[in-house]
Amino acid sequence: MPRPCRRPRTGPVRRRRAPAWCSGRSSTTAPGRDNGANRSLNGGWVEVTNTSRRAVNLDGWTLSDSNSNSDGNRYRYRYDNLCLAGRSSVRVHTGVGNDTGTDVYQDRRSYIWSSRADTATLRNDRGRTVDSESWGRGSHR
Secondary structure: OOOOOOOOOOOOOOOOOOOOEEOOOEEOOOOOOOOOOHHHHHOOEEEEEEOOOOOEEOOOOEEEOOOOOOOOOOOEEEOOOOEEOOOOEEEEEOOOOOOOOOEEEOOOOOOOOOOOEEEEEEEOOOOOEEEEEEEEOOOOO
């Protein structure tokens, strides 16, 4: 289970200014055949890294694709109650699984990330783009 951010004894979670982030490495091609099985779906992931020294509460942050899917739909994953420690990473998998401190699952039953070309965009809880990572043909940052 992801580690929740500590809440003060009274009042809401304090939000820190976002540190440098990078939606870094990705694996958009699953090992073996792309047959839609959960193992294949979870082979598609994007890794988000907190490059600062301080923990950051990701509650309300989103990770979305660039709408380059074959079905024409755009997908978005919303973080809930996840605190990412300083200098640590979390992999956001496409399929179904049990969330841990290093892996979270979107619980989808279809592919999200295009292996040909796509862009992962990380936005904070106010909808501001924090970082994006592109891969494939015509990719740019």
